[in-house]
Amino acid sequence: MSFKPISEIGEFGLIERLSRIAAPTLKNKPALVEGIGDDCAVYRTGGTSVQVSTTDLLVEQVHFDLLTTPMHHLGSKAISVNVSDVCAMNALPEYALISIAVPKNLPVEMVEQLYAGMAHAASRYGLAIAGGDTSSSPSGLVISVTMTGQAPEERLAYRKGARPGEMVCVSGTLGGSAAGLKLLMRERSIMIDLLRNNETYDKDVMAELQEYSEAIRCHLLPEARIDMVRFFQEAGIVPTAMIDVSDGLTADLRHICRRSGVGAHIDEGRIPILAQARTIADEFQDDAVAWALGGGEDYQLLFTLPKERYDDIAGNREISVIGEILPEEEGMLLTDIFGMTIDLEESAGGFDHFGEQ
Amino acid sequence: MSFKPISEIGEFGLIERLSRIAAPTLKNKPALVEGIGDDCAVYRTGGTSVQVSTTDLLVEQVHFDLLTTPMHHLGSKAISVNVSDVCAMNALPEYALISIAVPKNLPVEMVEQLYAGMAHAASRYGLAIAGGDTSSSPSGLVISVTMTGQAPEERLAYRKGARPGEMVCVSGTLGGSAAGLKLLMRERSIMIDLLRNNETYDKDVMAELQEYSEAIRCHLLPEARIDMVRFFQEAGIVPTAMIDVSDGLTADLRHICRRSGVGAHIDEGRIPILAQARTIADEFQDDAVAWALGGGEDYQLLFTLPKERYDDIAGNREISVIGEILPEEEGMLLTDIFGMTIDLEESAGGFDHFGEQ
Numbered sequence: 099m100s101f102k103p104i105s106e107i108g109e110f111g112l113i114e115r116l117s118r119i120a121a122p123t124l125k126n127k128p129a130l131v132e133g134i135g136d137d138c139a140v141y142r143t144g145g146t147s148v149q150v151s152t153t154d155l156l157v158e159q160v161h162f163d164l165l166t167t168p169m170h171h172l173g174s175k176a177i178s179v180n181v182s183d184v185c186a187m188n189a190l191p192e193y194a195l196i197s198i199a200v201p202k203n204l205p206v207e208m209v210e211q212l213y214a215g216m217a218h219a220a221s222r223y224g225l226a227i228a229g230g231d232t233s234s235s236p237s238g239l240v241i242s243v244t245m246t247g248q249a250p251e252e253r254l255a256y257r258k259g260a261r262p263g264e265m266v267c268v269s270g271t272l273g274g275s276a277a278g279l280k281l282l283m284r285e286r287s288i289m290i291d292l293l294r295n296n297e298t299y300d301k302d303v304m305a306e307l308q309e310y311s312e313a314i315r316c317h318l319l320p321e322a323r324i325d326m327v328r329f330f331q332e333a334g335i336v337p338t339a340m341i342d343v344s345d346g347l348t349a350d351l352r353h354i355c356r357r358s359g360v361g362a363h364i365d366e367g368r369i370p371i372l373a374q375a376r377t378i379a380d381e382f383q384d385d386a387v388a389w390a391l392g393g394g395e396d397y398q399l400l401f402t403l404p405k406e407r408y409d410d411i412a413g414n415r416e417i418s419v420i421g422e423i424l425p426e427e428e429g430m431l432l433t434d435i436f437g438m439t440i441d442l443e444e445s446a447g448g449f450d451h452f453g454e455q
Numbered sequence: 456m457s458f459k460p461i462s463e464i465g466e467f468g469l470i471e472r473l474s475r476i477a478a479p480t481l482k483n484k485p486a487l488v489e490g491i492g493d494d495c496a497v498y499r500t501g502g503t504s505v506q507v508s509t510t511d512l513l514v515e516q517v518h519f520d521l522l523t524t525p526m527h528h529l530g531s532k533a534i535s536v537n538v539s540d541v542c543a544m545n546a547l548p549e550y551a552l553i554s555i556a557v558p559k560n561l562p563v564e565m566v567e568q569l570y571a572g573m574a575h576a577a578s579r580y581g582l583a584i585a586g587g588d589t590s591s592s593p594s595g596l597v598i599s600v601t602m603t604g605q606a607p608e609e610r611l612a613y614r615k616g617a618r619p620g621e622m623v624c625v626s627g628t629l630g631g632s633a634a635g636l637k638l639l640m641r642e643r644s645i646m647i648d649l650l651r652n653n654e655t656y657d658k659d660v661m662a663e664l665q666e667y668s669e670a671i672r673c674h675l676l677p678e679a680r681i682d683m684v685r686f687f688q689e690a691g692i693v694p695t696a697m698i699d700v701s702d703g704l705t706a707d708l709r710h711i712c713r714r715s716g717v718g719a720h721i722d723e724g725r726i727p728i729l730a731q732a733r734t735i736a737d738e739f740q741d742d743a744v745a746w747a748l749g750g751g752e753d754y755q756l757l758f759t760l761p762k763e764r765y766d767d768i769a770g771n772r773e774i775s776v777i778g779e780i781l782p783e784e785e786g787m788l789l790t791d792i793f794g795m796t797i798d799l800e801e802s803a804g805g806f807d808h809f810g811e812q
Contacts, residue, residue: 101562104591112563113589119570120553120577120584127549127583137587141550143605144502152586153552153601159593160556192484193498195510196477197599198515205458206469213476220477226484227477227507228496232470234461236516237594242554244510244601248500 135357136257137186137341137400138247152183158238166282171318172241173215179344181322182397186342187256188327189249191225197242199235212241223324253336260267260339260402266421267337267411268398272347273375273386274316276393278292280382281310282317288325313374320397326416331399333410337352337401346394348442352430354402362429364421364442367435391432391442415448458579487780492714494543495604495700502793504518504605509540515595522646523639527567529598530572536701537602538580538679538753543699545684546606548582554599556592569598580681610693617696617715617759623778624694624768626683626756630732630743631673637739638667639674670731677754683773690767694758703751705799706709709787711759718785721778721799724792748789748799 104112109295117134124133131148156162156176177194185190196216200209220227225245241367243425287306292299307314322342330336339358341350347369355362379386390396402423403411411417424431430442461469473490474491481490488505489497495507512531513519536553541548554574557566577584582602642664649656663669687693693762696715698707704726712719728743736743747753760768768774781788787799 101564103560104557104563104566105559107563109589109591113558114564115563115567116570116587116589119567120587121573123574123577123582123584125583126578126581127585128689130550130583130585133583133585134587135488139552141585143500144504145500147501149500149506149603151601151603152550153554153588153599155554155556155588155597155599156771157556157590157592157597161589185670193487195496195508195601197510197512199512199514199597200461200469202462206461206464206472207458209461209469210472210476213473216731217476217480220480221483222753222807224483225480226482226487226490227480228484228490228498230473230491231510231512232466232473233512233514234466234517235514235597240512240514240556240592240597242599242601243513244508244599245506246506246603296725384797408499 122200130254131251134163137183138189141255142251143412146250148251148254149246149248150184150189151244151246152180153242153244154179154183156455157223157239163286164239166222166286169211170215171215173196174219174319175213176241176243177216177223178320178322179322180243181225182320182344184245184247184285185322185327186253186340186399187247187249187325188330188336189247189254190324190327191223191245191247193226193228193246194220195244196227197232198230199233199240201237201239202234204239223322239335253331255337257339257354257357260313260354260360260423262360262423262425264338264402264404264423264453265408266351266362266364266420266423267401267403267417267419268343268347269326269416270372270373270399272343272390273393273398274313274372275320275395277372277375277378277386278310278313278317278390280384281307281314281378284425286353294370310378313372313378316372317395320395322397323399326399329414335403335410336408337403340399342417343396343398343400344394346392347400348391349394350400351442354400355430359426361424361426361430362421362423363428363431363433365433368418368420370418465495467537488608489613493548494540497544497611498702499608503607505608505611506603506605507541507544507546508601508603509537510599510601511536511540512597515597521596523643524675527572530569531576531676533598533600534573534576534580535677535679536754537600538582538681539677539699541602541604542662542679542681542684543697543756544604544606544611545687545693545697546604546611547681547684548580548602548604550583550585550603551577552601553584553587554589554717555587556590556597558594558596559591561596580679580809604644610688612697614696614698614711614714617711619780619782621695621759621761621780622765622776623719623721623780624758624760624774624776625700625704625727625775626680628727628729629700629747629753629755630750630785631670631729632677632744632752633746634729634732634735635667635670635672635674637735637741638664638671657683667731667735670729670735673729674752675732677752679754680756685757686771692760692764692767694760697756697758700753700755701751704757705748706751707757711757716783718781718783718787719778720781720785720788720790722790725775725777727775734792775797807810
């Protein structure tokens, strides 16, 4: 028997194989509306609303680095990324269960800071931390957050549901998280060099980070767009398809296209890029649009709406229309600012935990 | 500022501190019936039943060792320990979300075995695996399972609710898991010695393990007592307090006593010990009763009932009455087989992840 390392099939390949194994269990619960394959699972409990639930794992050295991540921020982010998945269903978050595996030598005070960040974020989003589990960890810190939320069933937005001719929309700006991460990674290597040479950390370098605080904030303290869910509610809008931008615009648009059985065309010039991300990209001689397409972790909402609903969103400056849904056979296309059309299916995009980095 | 390592306050000390930080968020959701401090969180969703939810973390080298744990068994156990928490509320399991952090060099086939074990257990318990998350792990395997279940609110059993004069009851037998673990740990050191000397593993040693398969099964493949929840339902019984025996009889009885504001008296001679555990204890010159009291991971149900309900359980050979609930000031006592009464509050008991091992 030959064994295949996970890196050979990648994260999405692994998820596909595991989903196939878990799929037969779905029929055990007829009240399950949506199983594996969307931002949240959806199930009926007999009330007027349905329940949605999601879970996210944050692993030290994979998702975060304690040298550049304050514990309070990390706690807040662990909550926000799960709220973002609940919002991507057009639902509101209710309860979080939190598990942590903690290295024995980590000071209690740091774990308390982590929880303070979680509790602060939870109250801001109006949800309750209802339980959890703790364990020691032989190596790094691991955080697992599971969140449930609710929405009237007719208000739910799935990844499936986009139809040709509809608008592709995105909230806020993109590219900020990748830009912030670039800065933090550069800072990290400076810090490590200084530590190695027994020198102290230069405050002047911090001053430059201050200047780019918006991008760093996008990475360390992302905000889930619960305000958009409330806007949809007030405007009487239900997106025909929705996802949160966690893997990058290309990969997340691909999720909508695959699940909806459609293609899409987006216009580079209309992608809302964080202004600071452009400045930082210039400094790194990199491309902020590439960060928006492939960087991920922006936690904005990417959604589709029939063109007839344009007037309902036109007044909301937080929403950009960046393209249009196409029939499946036309594929996923991007027209760049020079008018060149690129096939997004062939371009790289999205973060693979098991890929070579 | 001085920092305190977690080992100084222990697992329960850490949980207490973190609970205090998370507590203010509980008031964000008035539909939350029970937050941190029981086997599950409990919340209303507007249906006729309430929802319960629980989460458990399994960390390589803390909760399991891949040298002695087949992946299929590990998957099954990860499901069972969560089902056990749901059963401890007298509820039935419905949905599981599963997150795993996997070392990159782990073969895909092993992860598939893990999931096959989970799916198999899920179907046996009648629940659906509805989603999850995957990540790479820089060191060991980490498994996080979150489970929701449901029950009519009036059928729920909490840790609080035990009253003086009531019977203390336990399902099945205890001590088996600790006995199985002892055997596996001995086997593990033999295997490591053989590997070091480039020798092959002796099949004759395996034969001895076969003889003790029941104890090993208790440790590697525990079964949640969903059959007891069904029995309670059929017999029209709602335990006044209930918990699953995951930390050991002493620690779990203490949880009931603390939350109910009562004391208890148990009778060593009436504690149901797995017969094989006694034989194995003799072989190790150890004490099977100590394993039952302090070993944990037996996943039996420990519960209390008014004496008037004795006739309802008398015919069920899976239930042992092991003692009686006392007023709080009388403490937690054990009368041993020689008639000596010991104060259980002063004895060791329960597993502390952050303690010295």
